[in-house]
Amino acid sequence: MSSLEIRDLHVAIGEKPIVKSLSLTINPGEVHAIMGPNGTGKSTLAKAIAGHPDYTITQGDVLLGGKSILEQEPDERARAGIFLAFQYPSEIPGVSIANFLRAAVQARMGEGEELDATAYYKRLYQKMDLLKIDRKFTSRSVNEGFSGGEKKRCEILQMAMLEPRFALMDETDSGLDIDALRIVAEGVNTLRGPGLGVMLITHYQRLLEYIVPDFVHVMYDGRIVKSGDKSLALELESRGYDWVKQELAVA
Ligand code: ADP
Ligand code: MG
Numbered sequence: 001m002s003s004l005e006i007r008d009l010h011v012a013i014g015e016k017p018i019v020k021s022l023s024l025t026i027n028p029g030e031v032h033a034i035m036g037p038n039g040t041g042k043s044t045l046a047k048a049i050a051g052h053p054d055y056t057i058t059q060g061d062v063l064l065g066g067k068s069i070l071e072q073e074p075d076e077r078a079r080a081g082i083f084l085a086f087q088y089p090s091e092i093p094g095v096s097i098a099n100f101l102r103a104a105v106q107a108r109m110g111e112g113e114e115l116d117a118t119a120y121y122k123r124l125y126q127k128m129d130l131l132k133i134d135r136k137f138t139s140r141s142v143n144e145g146f147s148g149g150e151k152k153r154c155e156i157l158q159m160a161m162l163e164p165r166f167a168l169m170d171e172t173d174s175g176l177d178i179d180a181l182r183i184v185a186e187g188v189n190t191l192r193g194p195g196l197g198v199m200l201i202t203h204y205q206r207l208l209e210y211i212v213p214d215f216v217h218v219m220y221d222g223r224i225v226k227s228g229d230k231s232l233a234l235e236l237e238s239r240g241y242d243w244v245k246q247e248l249a250v251a
Contacts, residue, residue: 002065003027004049004082004166004197009060011041011048011222017058018044020222026166026197031188033208033233034201036219037241042201045219046168050084051077064166079108081165085155092142097154098124100142101161108162127160131187149179156187166197171207185210205237218244 004026011019018041026032034042048055049062051074061068069077092100101124106115128135133153143151159167171184181204188198188211200211208216208230216233218226218241226232226244236244 002165003063004199005061005063005066006045006049007061007063009045009048009062010058011044012056012058013044013054014056018055018222019048021060022219022222022224023060024217024224026199028165028197029192029194030215031192031198031200031211031213032215032217033211033213034199034217034219034224035203035205035233035236038203040219041222042219043170046084046170046199046201049077049168050074050082075107078162078164079110083159083162083164083167085159085167085169085171090142091144091146093144095142096139097142097157098138101138101158104158105161124161127157131156131160131190133157147179148177149183152176152180152183152187156183156191159187160191163195165195166199167191168199168201170201171204176204176207181207182210205233208233220244220248 006022006024009019009022010017022045024032034045036042044055048057051069051072057070062070064080064082069080069082072080102115102120105120109115124138125135128138131153137153138157140146143154146154169184169188176184185207188200192198200207200213202208212230213233214229216228216230217224218232218236220241225248
């Protein structure tokens with residue numbers, strides 16, 4: 001079985017250690033929620049796995065199907081099936097979503113392989129129907145003047161088109177209104193299945209009312225300090241993160 005395995009991972013930004021000995025295995029079909037207070041390194045973890053150049057892996061390994069991906073460039077990791085949904089997606093004025101997605105799908109294909117336009121549009125419309133997205137949507141410029149919900153819709157459509165094996169979704173604190181939360185949740189629930197593993201980073205227990213995770217992990221100071229099932233998210237909601245910190249201080 002091809003899992004995403006994070007082994008004793010340490011990540012630094014410049015000289016500053018951010019992620020400290022984090023281990024986690026995500027099997028296909030599983031949804032793992034990662035929760036934790038601001039500044040604990042959740043986004044750093046996701047970006048490091050995707051291969052963002054500002055994040056240095058100083059120790060440990062990330063394996064996909066038993067093979068280390070750390071020597072791979074971000075685009076190779078994407079081709080291998082890792083998808084990073086951006087916390088703050090960029091606007092690309094003048095580039096329609098349809099063309100943007102086409103370029104993204106083409107980029108994921110092997111060298112010398114050409115994406116057939118008819119086949120591409122067929123697949124695009126299939127995915128849009130699946131996600132109940134209006135046809136007019138894809139003629140708009142990528143993220144230009146989009147609401148939070150529309151940005152999320154664009155991101156979910158991108159994920160549907162790329163059919164990743166593992167999606168790293170950073171659905172953070174700011175800017176997620178209830179509309180956007182619902183779009184993300186419906187998208188993930190639609191795409192959820194035996195072929196997709198999800199790392200769902202969220203600050204909000206509320207998102208987990210819509211996407212029921214298989215596992216919940218609490219990240220604090222660069223580490224996973226507690227893991228459990230969905231009831232852990234409820235406990236965090238009622239007791240806050242201070243409770244986890246206090247437990248750590250006692251241990
Ligand atoms: P979280 O997503 O859990 O809120 P982040 O991974 O964004 O946490 O940040 C973890 C720590 O790394 C914070 O102290 C933050 O200030 C720092 N950090 C994040 N990105 C950068 C960056 N590009 N340059 C310098 N420090 C950063
Ligand atoms: Mg973050």
